[in-house]
Amino acid sequence: MNAEAAPSDSRALRFASLGSGSKGNATLVSDGETHVLVDCGFGLRETERRLARLGLHPRQLAAVLVTHEHGDHIAGVGPLARRHGLPVYLTAGTLLSRRLGEVPRRTLITPQARFAIAGLEIDPVTVPHDAREPVQFRFHAWERSLGVLTDLGHPTEHVVGRFQGCDALVVECNHDPRMLAEGPYPPRLKRRVGGNWGHLANAQANALLRRMGLDRLQSIVCSHLSEHNNRPELAREALMPLLDGDASRLVVAAQDRGFDWQAVA
Numbered sequence: 001m002n003a004e005a006a007p008s009d010s011r012a013l014r015f016a017s018l019g020s021g022s023k024g025n026a027t028l029v030s031d032g033e034t035h036v037l038v039d040c041g042f043g044l045r046e047t048e049r050r051l052a053r054l055g056l057h058p059r060q061l062a063a064v065l066v067t068h069e070h071g072d073h074i075a076g077v078g079p080l081a082r083r084h085g086l087p088v089y090l091t092a093g094t095l096l097s098r099r100l101g102e103v104p105r106r107t108l109i110t111p112q113a114r115f116a117i118a119g120l121e122i123d124p125v126t127v128p129h130d131a132r133e134p135v136q137f138r139f140h141a142w143e144r145s146l147g148v149l150t151d152l153g154h155p156t157e158h159v160v161g162r163f164q165g166c167d168a169l170v171v172e173c174n175h176d177p178r179m180l181a182e183g184p185y186p187p188r189l190k191r192r193v194g195g196n197w198g199h200l201a202n203a204q205a206n207a208l209l210r211r212m213g214l215d216r217l218q219s220i221v222c223s224h225l226s227e228h229n230n231r232p233e234l235a236r237e238a239l240m241p242l243l244d245g246d247a248s249r250l251v252v253a254a255q256d257r258g259f260d261w262q263a264v265a
Contacts (some may be wrong), residue, residue: 007152018037024255026040026042028051028140031120061084062117063107066091068129090109128159145168149166159208172224173224173230175193179229179230220239222235
């Protein structure tokens with residue numbers, strides 16, 4: 001398989017995914033010069049392989065940003081950081097969960113307090129999810145912004161306000177409520193996934209986008225789809241009415257491949 005070219009335009013905000021779903025998540029964000037990885041839910045070798053497909057070596061990463069401590073987001077963070085000497089940015093709550101393992105280079109971040117990694121400015125945003133101190137991220141570079149917004153149980157006013165005006169958005173479309181209700185999960189897990197501290201359903205993603213407004217949104221990526229409780233066509237069906245039939249603005253992230261580099265014009 002040929003590797004996708006790593007971003008080289010120094011005046012473009014770009015993003016890609018190594019994979020998205022309950023078996024592992026990792027999202028790349030780049031301003032053309034600085035590359036960061038949001039979460040890493042894959043083993044070390046698999047992460048290296050998937051990075052190579054997107055044209056990057058781990059040592060080209062400036063940092064790994066962690067949203068929260070669930071295994072599908074952090075399984076590979078410690079091994080990747082230790083092997084390649086990468087700094088890890090995370091909240092105090094995520095660190096205190098003690099699920100990350102030893103991370104030699106770490107920086108604590110404060111929700112709602114912007115920080116910068118070289119030319120990338122980053123807003124960590126508190127979200128409702130069943131973790132110690134979960135955040136999602138909004139990135140700013142070259143007068144453009146990208147939101148990475150997954151793993152939240154419901155779209156709060158705080159979340160809506162913090163992600164308004166994005167030029168591109170990676171948004172959770174985790175499940176279809178009917179598939180979840182009729183699916184194989186035990187009742188307790190169904191309640192967790194579908195609850196206010198679990199994951200967004202397709203219709204909730206639609207409602208979130210309506211409240212945020214789509215005037216500036218060039219592209220939307222449906223992400224974190226459940227293998228058992230959703231299908232790509234259902235996620236597309238939920239969001240396409242917002243896009244006036246313009247399918248080119250909508251991408252669905254896959255568990256096995258994620259999605260290739262997207263540019264924010």
